[in-house]
Amino acid sequence: MAGPLLEVTGLSKRFGGFVALDGIDLTVAEGERVGLIGPNGSGKSTLVNCICGTLVNETGTVRFDGKAVDGLLTHERTRRGMARSFQLPRPFATLTVADNLRVPLLYTVNARLGRALSPAALDARCAELLQLVALSDKAAQLPRDLTQVEMRKLELARAMAAEPKLLIADESMAGLSQSEVDDIVALLIRLNERGITIVLIEHIMRAVMKFSQRLIVLVSGKKIADGRPEAVIRDPEVERAYLGQ
Amino acid sequence: MRTRVFLLISIAVAALVFLGARMVNNDYVFFAGYTVLQFIVLATAWNILGGYTGYVNFGSAAFFALGAYATVFWHKFYPLPIPFLIVIGGAVSGIVGLGMGYLTLRLRGAFFAIATLALAVVLQTLVVNWDYVGGSRGAYIIRPNEIPLIGPYVQYLFLIQPNEIALIGPYVQYLVLPYVQYLFLLMLALAVIALTIARGIERSQLGYGFATIRDDELAAEASGVPTLRxxxxxxxxxxxxxGMAGAPFPYYIGYLQPSSAFGLEYAVNSIAMPMIGGTTSWVGPLIGAVLLGSLQQIATVTISSAVNLLIVGLLLVAFVIIAPNGIIGLVQGWTRGRAK
Structure with a gap:
């Protein structure tokens, strides 16, 4: 294997006088399951937004799949194989659940293939994705008719529809019950087994520990730990950040 | 239903409309019908931006007027047949639309609407101060009373020999159209084109892309949709x-002045008609334009022309409160309610 799938070096982002991210370096290898944790306001979502191109970082580079993606727009990065789910689900409210999945197929998969999938192939892929997240019987409904956990699954399925190499799941379990969390973790592990590299951003430690092969901790815009999950949570600096002194 | 089939059906419907209007054989029918058709085109055009992508354009009158003034310009500079002028008007307004898109692409919601309104004011000021097209005095366009369907140009196009013209001599009355009927026919064709484009977009990849822009631009980008483009x-x-809807207008009205071409009537109607009909489908602007357009024409002859905008205003307020998704929304809600 050539190099890491995702490589972030010296990434900084400021909002006015506030330094949200300060010289972040991190790498994610292909096929890895990485957990990204940190207290509220530590810059996790900002980091995701910089990696995906929603926000523009002042310094540093993001390399994906061996190429620098700085200056590329979000949709171009998506087409290169980066996908994300949003912290608060952002479904396309006026499209049905199935059509929500059709959008990345039409705009990302078609663009990558360089040709248009046939209507039958599109329908088949939508059905397959819906089955993967157990939403098959809601295909014709509008997102507003879904429950919270179903909405999260739709969010993940839509990210998956773009057939990404890397999936960044931004707090896809916040506010869910224990069994629902297990449900989503199982789903993510299943996706990883299909060969998709996953970065999970989460507060629920039980889920993070169960999911992650490696843990990265962000505090006040700085990376303070990066390593095996069991070792990282025993790190005194991490304990201090989470529990206070 | 394929777009081609839809086009054929709408051409058939348009032919029936024209024949029906011919049967009535009253110039007023064509005169009023032209206005209704013009609003079908305007409302459909507005809806492609306002309904499908959710960007509310308050400057419709400016695009309409640009088409009309392009015609005035060419009428003075080098008179061309109206179909050519329609293409030119469409090109001018299309380019200005592209420019407006570039300038305002970072604006959303009310800010975009204000920017389009500002564009209309700027363009109107330019036209008022442009003497060549009449400035604030306005411009007169003298139109012929009728137009031969087989004019020299068509003869050339279809290689009709002069002796063949003599052959069809007895039927020549069917080959000469009163000018207002000619304009009506052109606008009918434009309405067919506009509706076919709108419906085609709705069912294509473009339609899905537009809908995602309306729903959530950030999520659209993350799904690979090039929102900007x-x-x-x-x-x-x-x-x-x-612009295409505006191009034949000077020939219809005979006298064009900035305040009528840039009139509030066009801006308000092109928003109100899709809103009242329903913005999510091509049917909405059609229903809204036919309903509101006819109502306004009836009000003009029975009550007074000043009551027009009052009707539009009241209906718009009523619909925004009672049926925010327009007539289509009402019907959908009703059928869904019955299904349950």
Whole structure:
């Protein structure tokens, strides 16, 4: 294997006088399951937004799949194989659940293939994705008719529809019950087994520990730990950040 | 139903409308019908940007007027047949639409609406101060009373020999159209084109892309939708269709002045008609334009022409409160309610 799938070096982002991210370096290898944790306001979502191109970082580079993606727009990065789910689900409210999945197929998969999938192939892929997240019987409904956990699954399925190499799941379990969390973790592990590299951003430690092969901790815009999950949570600096002194 | 089939059906419907109007054989029918058709084109054009992508354009009158003034310019500079002028008007307004898209692409919601309104004011000021097209005095366009369907140009196009013209001599009355009927026919064709484009977009990849822009631009980008490019496509198509609707207008009205071409009537109607009909489908602007357009024409002859905008205003307020998704929304809600 050539190099890491995702490589972030010296990434900084400021909002006015506030330094949200300060010289972040991190790498994610292909096929890895990485957990990204940190207290509220530590810059996790900002980091995701910089990696995906929603926000523009002042310094540093993001390399994906061996190429620098700085200056590329979000949709171009998506087409290169980066996908994300949003912290608060952002479904396309006026499209049905199935059509929500059709959008990345039409705009990302078609663009990558360089040709248009046939209507039958599109329908088949939508059905397959819906089955993967157990939403098959809601295909014709509008997102507003879904429950919270179903909405999260739709969010993940839509990210998956773009057939990404890397999936960044931004707090896809916040506010869910224990069994629902297990449900989503199982789903993510299943996706990883299909060969998709996953970065999970989460507060629920039980889920993070169960999911992650490696843990990265962000505090006040700085990376303070990066390593095996069991070792990282025993790190005194991490304990201090989470529990206070 | 395929777009081609839809086009054939709408051409058939348009032919029936024209024949029906011919049967009535009253110039007023064509005169009033032209206005209704013009609003079908304007409302459909507005809806491609406003309904499909959710960007509310308050400057429809400017695009309409650009088409009309392009015609005035060419009428003075080098008179051309109206079909050519329609293409030119569409090109001018389409380019301005593209430019407006570029300038305003970072604006959303009310800010975008204000920017389009500002564009209308700027363009109106330019036209008022441009003497060549009449400035604030306005411009007169003298139109012929009738137009031969087999004019020299068509003869040339279809290689009709002069002796063949003599052959069809007895039927020549059917080959000469009163001018207002000719304009009506052109606008009918434009309405067919506009509706076919709108419906075609709705069922294509472009339609899905537009809907995602309306729903959530950030999520659209994350799904691979090039939102910027699609917005420019929408502003261009929408602007071009409005310009095309405006191009024959000087010939229809005979006297064009900035305050009538840039009139509030066009801006308000092109928003109100899709809103009242329903913005999510091509049917909505059609229903809204036919309903509101006819109502206004009836009000003009029975009550007074000043009551027009009052009707539009009241209906718009009523619909925004009672049926925010327009007539289509009402019907959908009703059928869904019955299904349950």
């Amino acid at each position: 699609l917005k420019l496509v929408a502003t261009t198509i929408s602007g071009a269709l409005m």
